[in-house]
Amino acid sequence: MNIGIIGSGVVGQTLGASLGKSGHDVVLGTRDPKKLDEKRGFGDSLAGWLAKVGKKARVATFEDAAKHGEVVINATAGTASLKALETAGKDNLKGKIVIDVANPLDFSKGMPPTLTVCNTDSLGEQVQRAFPESKVVKTLNTVNANMMVAPGTVGNGDHVIFVCGDDAEARAQVARYLNDWFGWKKDSIVDLGGIEAARGTEMILPLWVRLMGVMGTPMFNFRIMR
């Protein structure tokens, strides 16, 4: 299927590589598609990424990626998300499922990061308000990029991933994508209801970051015992 990814850092690259390799038609949207050789934070250069993913994948503008996608994934840094999606274009996102995997982390004051929005609002809600004709579904933001696409690498995949969004059918569809695309087990996917629940999933990031420091690895996730 045609998938547009907004954001070409490690998260966008990891999602795009996984989707491209399993045969999806991926366009990775980036601010300046001509800068193919520049290393991207923790990610590869886009030239390196293209070489890895195979023939069908393309690197393009945010706008082209959004146009291309039947589904669009927001994989930008949380602080840049609204602007990047605005650049991608409201009309290009209209009527589509927008999977928001970003976190509103503010690293500007050093570690550990704080959140730019929380408690009475969330990035997920901000995106939904800014794009009312899109179906925003928040998910995958509670795990590391490598875990997003390969949950089975940790604890046999027996750990939880949250889905929330105001459109119930879109949530169910994204749950199917998580299972089909990346192998998230069906009973590991927890539907939290409306997009307001993004407050909760974004607000576990401070604990997540602290745990990463204590455990010395980002390759972990929560399982719910009951």
Add this chain to the structure above:
Amino acid sequence: MNIGIIGSGVVGQTLGASLGKSGHDVVLGTRDPKKLDEKRGFGDSLAGWLAKVGKKARVATFEDAAKHGEVVINATAGTASLKALETAGKDNLKGKIVIDVANPLDFSKGMPPTLTVCNTDSLGEQVQRAFPESKVVKTLNTVNANMMVAPGTVGNGDHVIFVCGDDAEARAQVARYLNDWFGWKKDSIVDLGGIEAARGTEMILPLWVRLMGVMGTPMFNFRIMR
């Protein structure tokens, strides 16, 4: 051992009952110790509590409870914690471990609750700042009262409890208490370091509350898979 509990709602009662039944000398501090017959929120009346716990337990003022405790537990509602501990008396808490199990939940705007403090500060830090000569250790605030005292009732006790506080020896001591008093497994207790980490453990409450709604039970907890 002599344990003072500040707060006589369901959390204080549950902790006190468990500790009293295992032979500790518990004083449950309450705003007005004469109101023994009044039902306490989700908890019992204090007369009912006393009948359940046995001879050694007492109900007294916040001040008396703090004086009595070699260790003092803050089990008040988060919005009332600072005032209750102030009433308990700085001198009565001086040099002692203060175990803070409270959450700064604001139910005044309805459900789900928001937090009165988060992101750049936490209740744990506020308590530590207000009582600099006490050793504040935040723990148990991420689970329901019944889970606090009986982790084995869910998932064989294989789920996580966080400890943080600025005094490393106090954290280690509280970890031993969690194991001795309530049966938390040693490898389920995660030391997150300084009290600043209370931001993280308090900020999972919005997700916790949402999950309780989705699952229809407060009897659950997170396990970390790695």
